[in-house]
């Protein structure tokens with residue numbers, strides 16, 4: 001999927017406690033998670049002043065590497081902190097929306113929170129909170145957590161968290177600091193990922209294992225759906241405050257596209273899972289061809305799998321310019337108008353006169369695919385067989401992935417034949433939903449959300465879903 005396709009990532013979170021280098025570790029963690037959001041980032045650390053904790057933060061628009069100077073990190077004192085990289089799925093691009101959010105409570109002192117995901121009942125909760133006097137300072141759904149925590153009449157933070165989890169619906173992976181403790185919380189379906197790591201005596205939380213790797217922390221385990229882990233300098237406690245749903249529903253797009261291929265999910269390598277998607281695709285939709293090529297970079301593992309399974313050699317037929325930037329995570333249409341040519345260039349010597357299989361990881365609106373096929377034809381390919389390593393996307397996401405309206409989703413509007421003709425390809429095929437499940441089997445294929453392919457939403461959605469015809473939406 002190339003930038004213009006606009007299937008946007010959500011956010012990334014990190015947290016650490018008990019580290020002499022907390023700010024540095026958070027910085028590195030966010031650096032590793034940069035692919036999950038490049039619009040803004042924030043780091044908050046807490047310095048222990050013996051009688052109270054003093055939060056310090058550094059927030060900026062743009063990427064971590066562009067904005068963090070050594071002096072800024074040195075000011076972030078303390079051995080515990082959290083961080084966030086943001087893509088604005090909810091709330092728009094405003095400086096005040098940059099997380100972590102810090103708020104002060106009478107009972108628990110300063111509390112910091114960072115959220116990945118999207119609450120499906122945020123507007124209902126926000127309205128009711130505002131009617132009872134809460135004043136919101138951001139336009140994010142994440143702030144709802146803060147007000148619900150603050151309004152709770154329970155005395156212990158653990159009980160407050162439980163009460164909040166009873167009220168919110170949808171997707172959330174949270175890192176929270178309160179009173180010398182780091183909390184990691186995952187919604188009961190586990191839509192968004194959160195992993196636990198350890199480095200020496202420090203505990204670390206992160207959206208993906210690649211963040212642990214860069215910091216040098218050892219992967220301990222995933223935070224379970226519905227679990228709250230409470231980390232202190234002396235150890236870890238875990239509790240499940242609300243009843244577990246019948247099934248887990250981790251976002252299937254994490255292994256397909258969002259997570260880095262060097263991360264792991266359910267103890268499986270994302271890279272290997274993507275290769276399996278390519279292998280299953282080759283079995284489901286074989287074609288006679290001279291070479292396989294990937295739409296770089298995200299289509300590469302699937303193309304390797306397709307090539308190895310089919311025996312058709314893999315070639316580098318499209319070269320990506322990595323210095324253009326991943327503009328697709330910018331939510332403003334005007335900035336997406338970079339041409340595909342700016343990002344991709346065909347290798348004519350590889351393509352001339354060849355029958356090629358092009359592998360992309362997913363197709364959202366199809367506008368980029370049309371340009372890629374045209375580019376390959378112009379470079380001399382004699383046949384173009386377009387293959388997609390995931391099923392047709394027919395429904396929007398309400399769990400933290402910024403998706404276009406259903407009427408802009410190519411597969412929701414056109415038949416496969418129409419899509420093939422629109423792309424200008426000779427043949428076209430997607431991986432089936434069953435094929436995706438087969439590929440994900442080592443990582444427990446039943447524990448995923450497939451709603452954007454099937455319209456079967458794991459949990460009732462409380463916000464309006466105007467673009468989805470009601471007969472196509474089901475709540476499993």
Ligand code: SF4
Nearest residue numbers: 251252397449451452
């Ligand atoms: S609807 Fe799609 S993108 Fe959203 S959580 Fe489910 S699988 Fe992921």
